[in-house]
Amino acid sequence: MKIALYPGTFDPITNGHISLIKRGLDIFDKVIVAVAKDTPKTTLFTLDERVELAKQALKGEKGVSVQSYSGLTVEYALNSGACALLRGLRAVSDFEFEFQLALMNRRLQQKLQTVFLMTDYKWLYISSTIIKSAASQGGSVKGLVPDIVRKRLEEKFGFQTQKADFDPDQLVHAQSC
Numbered sequence: 001m002k003i004a005l006y007p008g009t010f011d012p013i014t015n016g017h018i019s020l021i022k023r024g025l026d027i028f029d030k031v032i033v034a035v036a037k038d039t040p041k042t043t044l045f046t047l048d049e050r051v052e053l054a055k056q057a058l059k060g061e062k063g064v065s066v067q068s069y070s071g072l073t074v075e076y077a078l079n080s081g082a083c084a085l086l087r088g089l090r091a092v093s094d095f096e097f098e099f100q101l102a103l104m105n106r107r108l109q110q111k112l113q114t115v116f117l118m119t120d121y122k123w124l125y126i127s128s129t130i131i132k133s134a135a136s137q138g139g140s141v142k143g144l145v146p147d148i149v150r151k152r153l154e155e156k157f158g159f160q161t162q163k164a165d166f167d168p169d170q171l172v173h174a175q176s177c
Helices: 017-024 047-059 071-080 092-108 128-136 147-157 169-173
Strands: 003-008 028-038 064-069 086-090 113-118
Touching: 003 071, 003 128, 017 028, 017 086, 017 113, 028 047, 028 071, 047 147, 071 086, 071 092, 086 092, 092 113, 092 169, 128 147
Parallel strands: 003 028, 003 086, 028 064, 086 113
Antiparallel strands: none
């Protein structure tokens, strides 16, 4: 069985993450979504909340498990039986950081591969940080995150976001002024 570990803070999990996980299942038999406890980032959601949101968002998805972890990602990956780390690339700006990280991981554990998947164009511009920023100001994140995540963001920020419907395909066909 080929297992990939998809590590991240997932604060919160987005539709871009979910797209990458589903596409990862085309390559691997199992994808472990590994929610990092140890992160230099200041998180909005607690570790338990991030794990629970990911589990709910991926409920019913065969071949996927969600776990929290701490310590070195490469050690956790090997202890989980993973042969590869799954990583997503949105833009050139992601590449430099991800390339450096992959080389360090390779130095720490030569048996572990890093597999990069390009983000689906629909999710190219979103990140958890951008989602949180928009939601904190009452902007609609509907269609960018699972509904459970949208609801939890609204609870965290104490108001309902705008109820705008969103179709990511509209961005490709938007007219300029």
